[in-house]
């Protein structure tokens with residue numbers, strides 16, 4: 001017999017015993033029916049069939065009501081906990097996956113896109129949406145923010161005067177911290193294009209960035225151990241004029257510093273503070289990428 005990969009995956013998926021399948025259930029409550037305005041109604045002879053149906057349609061089924069007496073299976077689109085007492089029904093909440101890789105491993109189909117993850121499992125932070133890039137190995141979690149577009153900064157002369165604040169889309173600080181803690185690697189891209197605008201000025205910081213917890217940091221690439229104050233060029237000892245960053249050359253030409261921050265305990269960036277753009281000959285463009293993590 002020649003099997004396509006999808007058929008094999010479906011076969012393995014359906015081979016799970018009901019007991020194994022119940023491992024994917026976060027909560028099961030007898031005598032409860034959840035209320036929802038958006039219910040997909042099916043007929044299932046057993047609770048297991050209802051659960052399989054929900055797992056195969058996980059984009060639209062996060063929890064379910066099942067009525068054993070007539071095999072009514074109600075697939076609900078959320079983790080709806082607004083319930084009413086009804087002895088004929090059982091209510092199940094499906095386990096949220098911990099990461100994009102977890103989704104790819106456990107789902108029949110998992111194209112790149114938005115998924116709900118719960119990096120610290122049941123309890124702790126509530127599940128939240130991330131972008132999953134399933135084309136990488138392992139799949140990459142991306143959390144975008146409101147400043148993804150390259151930003152032009154002029155008119156802020158004092159050190160650290162302009163605050164480039166990042167707001168991560170639909171994700172709270174505790175959820176971001178839980179994601180970074182549960183991941184084995186995280187990184188975030190930062191690029192500064194500058195014209196006569198310093199990053200350090202005779203050792204004084206013109207710019208710095210902050211963690212979610214408010215810690216002020218002055219390394220712009222790597223994990224902050226080899227170079228604690230400086231840019232990617234300092235890691236390779238190739239900065240213009242031997243300064244800590246190319247932008248400190250301050251020599252009437254456009255310079256660039258760029259790199260990935262890789263210390264997950266410091267990520268993601270909460271804000272970038274920038275100065276030295278007050279004079280007419282001074283400009284900065286700043287670019288900060290999304291938080292990217294792998295399990």
Ligand SMILES: [Ca+2]
Pocket residue numbers: 118119120121122123124125126127
């Ligand atoms: Ca959790």
